[in-house]
Amino acid sequence: xxxxxxxxxxxxxxxxxxxxxxxxxxxxxxxxxxxxxxxxxxxxxxxxxxxxxxxxxxxxxxxxxxxxxxxxxxxxxxxxxxxxxxxxxxxxxxxxxxxxxxxxxxxxxxxxxxxxxxxxxxxxxxxxxxxxxxxxxxxxxxxxxx
Amino acid sequence: xxxxxxxxxxxxxxxxxxxxxxxxxxxxxxxxxxxxxxxxxxxxxxxxxxxxxxxxxxxxxxxxxxxxxxxxxxxxxxxxxxxxxxxxxxxxxxxxxxxxxxxxxxxxxxxxxxxxxxxxxxxxxxxxxxxxxxxxxxxxxxxxxxxxxxxxxxxxxxxxxxxxxxxxxxxxxxxxxxxxxxxxxxxxxxxxxxxxxxxxxxxxxxxxxxxxxxxxxxxxxxxxxxxxxxxxxxxxxxxxxxxxxxxxxxxxxxxxxxxxxxxxxxxxxxxxxxxxxxxxxxxxxxxxxxxxxxxxxxxxxxxxxxxxxxxxxxxxxxxxxxxxxxxxxxxxx
Numbered sequence: 001x002x003x004x005x006x007x008x009x010x011x012x013x014x015x016x017x018x019x020x021x022x023x024x025x026x027x028x029x030x031x032x033x034x035x036x037x038x039x040x041x042x043x044x045x046x047x048x049x050x051x052x053x054x055x056x057x058x059x060x061x062x063x064x065x066x067x068x069x070x071x072x073x074x075x076x077x078x079x080x081x082x083x084x085x086x087x088x089x090x091x092x093x094x095x096x097x098x099x100x101x102x103x104x105x106x107x108x109x110x111x112x113x114x115x116x117x118x119x120x121x122x123x124x125x126x127x128x129x130x131x132x133x134x135x136x137x138x139x140x141x142x143x144x145x146x
Numbered sequence: 147x148x149x150x151x152x153x154x155x156x157x158x159x160x161x162x163x164x165x166x167x168x169x170x171x172x173x174x175x176x177x178x179x180x181x182x183x184x185x186x187x188x189x190x191x192x193x194x195x196x197x198x199x200x201x202x203x204x205x206x207x208x209x210x211x212x213x214x215x216x217x218x219x220x221x222x223x224x225x226x227x228x229x230x231x232x233x234x235x236x237x238x239x240x241x242x243x244x245x246x247x248x249x250x251x252x253x254x255x256x257x258x259x260x261x262x263x264x265x266x267x268x269x270x271x272x273x274x275x276x277x278x279x280x281x282x283x284x285x286x287x288x289x290x291x292x293x294x295x296x297x298x299x300x301x302x303x304x305x306x307x308x309x310x311x312x313x314x315x316x317x318x319x320x321x322x323x324x325x326x327x328x329x330x331x332x333x334x335x336x337x338x339x340x341x342x343x344x345x346x347x348x349x350x351x352x353x354x355x356x357x358x359x360x361x362x363x364x365x366x367x368x369x370x371x372x373x374x375x376x377x378x379x380x381x382x383x384x385x386x387x388x389x390x391x392x393x394x395x396x397x398x399x400x401x402x403x404x405x406x407x408x409x410x411x412x413x414x415x416x417x418x419x420x421x422x423x424x425x426x427x428x429x430x431x432x433x434x435x436x437x438x439x440x441x442x443x444x445x446x447x448x449x450x451x452x453x454x455x456x457x458x459x460x461x462x463x464x465x466x467x468x469x470x471x472x473x474x475x476x477x478x479x
Contacts, residue, residue, distance in 0.1 A: 048415055049388065049396050056404055069474040079469035082477050087418055087447055087466075091411065094350065094443050096359025104477065134359040137404035 007060035007126045009035045009119065012050060014043045014066045016073045017107045017115070026116040033061075033123045043067065044077025048088040055097065058136040061126040063118055065105040078106070096134040100125040151199050151252070154317040155224065158250055160194040162222050168248050172210050173224035174203040181260040181274045181283075185210070197224070199318070201258045201276050201294070205378065206426040208232035211242045212383035220246045226254035228301075228424035230310040231457025232380040235420050238462025241383060251310030253318045255294065256302030257425070261434065263297055266290065301425025301438060312460055350439055362407070368433040369406040371399060375437060376413065378430035381420045388412060414440035419448050419464045422457050 011027070018024060018039075027035055040046055043066025054062055064085055072078040085104070093099050105118040126132075159171040175186035175196040183200035185207060208229045211221065221242075225233065230249060237244045258281055264271065267283050267290040274283045281297055283290040295303075302308075309320050350358045373389075376382040389397050389409060397412070398405035414421075414437070421441040428438055448454045452465040 049412065052408055052411060053396065056408060069471055076469065079471070079473055080466065082473055083469050084418075084466050086477050087444065087451075088415055090447055091415055091440065091444060093355075094358065095362045095411065095440075096355045098355065106477075134355070135407065137402075137407055 005131070007033045007123060007131070008058070009033050009061045009063070009122060009126075010054045010059050011035060011037050011063045011065060011115070011119065012043075012046050013037060013039055013063075013115070014078070015039045015041055016067060017065050023113060023115050026113070027119060030116070030119060030123075033119070035119060042072065042074050042077035043081040043085075044072075044074065046081055046085060048085065051085070051088060051092075051102070055092065055102075055132070055135045056137045058132050058139050060101065060129075060132045061122040062102045063105055063115075063122055064103070065107060065115060065118075068106045068108045071108060082106070092135065098129050098134070100129060101132065151318040152197070155199055155250065155252060156194045156197050158315060158317055159188060159197055159222060159224075160191040162248055163188065163191040163194065168220045168222035170219065171197070171222035171224070171250075172207055173197045173250075174200050174205075174207075176200075177202065180271045181258070181263065199224075199252055201255060201281070202260065202274070204257055204260075204299075204426065204429040206232055206380050206422075206424045208236060209378065209380040209426075211236050211247075211380070217242070218246065220248070222248040222250060224250045224252055225310045225313055226252060227305065227308040227310055228254075228422045229380075230313055231307060231422040232424065234312055234457040234460070234462055235422065236380060236383075238464070239420075249310070249313035249315075251313030251316035253316075253320045254302075254308045254310075256298040256305065256308070257429070258294065258297050259299040259429070263290070263292060266292075299425050299429060300436075301423055301428065305423065307455075307458065311457070350443075362410075362439075363403070365435050365437070365439075366406040366410050367403070368435050369409065370401055370433060371406065371409065372432060374430040374432060375427035378426040379417075380422075380424075380426075381417055382413070388416075410435075410437055410440060414444060417441050418444045419454060419466055420456055421445055 027037060043064065046064060051062060066078040066081055069079055089102050092102065103118065103122060105115060107114055159173065162168050163171060171188040171194065173186050174183040176198055177184045181202050183198065183203040185205055186196055188194055188197065206229055207223055211233065223229065223233065230251060233247065233249060236242055263283055267285050270286050272284045272286065274281060279294050281292045281294055283292065310316060350361060353361060376387065389399065397408040421444065423442065423445055425438055428436060431437065448465055454465045
């Protein structure tokens with residue numbers, strides 16, 4: 001992997017997962033990747049179109065983060081999301097996406113710091129894989145900047 | 147045998163129109179070209195004579211349930227297996243009221259893929275007749291005889307549920323289970339795949355990830371964004387399709403890689419838990435794109451993960467709506 005180009009990550013995160021300032025600060029402080037955090041009101045709002053858009057745009061890794069079953073602020077949004085987004089991930093993998101590029105993090109309030117852990121795991125995984133190529137159909141000049 | 151079936155069908159259609167049980171009977175009539183049958187909309191009992199049962203009826207007639215102007219119209223629908231299952235999904239999704247439908251079940255021996263016939267007999271077919279287990283085709287250069295089982299459409303060859311379900315009446319005799327139906331994955335043997343037009347493999351199962359993406363790219367490249375697949379699908383009834391959204395613009399509408407891939411991925415995904423595997427999309431595609439690879443995969447996933455087959459049960463409980471706390475152990479952390 002060309003180490004002068006940092007991997008681009010996108011994290012779709014439920015707004016109620018922001019349990020600690022420390023989590024957010026650590027994400028911003030990550031030097032090994034460029035992370036874009038997209039907050040949604042609930043994981044149930046995450047449409048497969050968001051994920052597809054990121055994948056087609058050449059993002060190297062994606063984390064989908066929502067609340068564990070039972071902790072959803074809107075009661076069941078996370079449950080619907082789990083089934084639908086899992087099925088969508090399977091379809092993308094079937095079409096060639098590397099499974100390591102798309103992961104889920106279902107967080108509990110006790111899981112402070114877990115999001116950064118997941119981000120770091122994702123970074124190591126995508127560094128092994130190299131820049132995203134499969135299903136990438138749009139490239140922008142931003143992705144070429146270090 | 148076919149004529150007796152036509153007679154029973156016409157008699158029943160005539161009866162329900164006469165008795166004012168329905169406002170229209172939707173079935174097939176003879177097509178204007180050989181090897182085609184076109185949808186028929188019969189409003190008067192006297193016109194029921196145009197209805198035929200045809201192996202060349204490539205349309206999934208259930209699509210008309212959501213294309214009619216008056217939702218309160220009472221419809222008599224002639225149903226094969228896939229159409230009856232599509233009706234269950236549509237009524238389950240509240241797109242039509244079951245009480246306003248009168249379903250006439252007919253036996254199905256599978257839909258004949260006319261492109262397979264043309265691949266061998268050439269494009270100038272003058273007539274085609276279904277005679278028992280054969281399809282006899284006359285062209286300018288002579289006669290061709292095909293075994294029906296060899297020229298069935300791919301979706302029909304792997305169909306596990308050809309018998310109409312949940313219908314009000316069945317005309318004709320239901321055939322015994324087709325012995326040549328394939329295993330669940332629907333993957334064809336190399337020999338069978340080789341007989342397809344363009345010699346394409348039908349599925350992705352045996353390929354590596356790189357090969358799968360390359361194959362998907364190759365297929366999607368042919369897409370001209372005509373949306374015939376969408377128009378042919380009973381489940382595609384959204385008044386605004388996601389491709390027509392401009393803010394945000396999810397897919398480019400030009401004939402290009404990004405838009406075409408997004409179109410196929412998302413259209414297939416919108417069918418998850420809804421697709422009855424009829425193959426009308428493939429039959430409608432003017433470019434011959436083998437798009438069932440995607441919906442078949444999703445159908446397999448729904449069956450494996452949730453034991454769900456669209457339209458198989460009388461009560462329609464879509465897996466994406468049937469989530470529960472029991473899922474807590476299902477997907478990992």
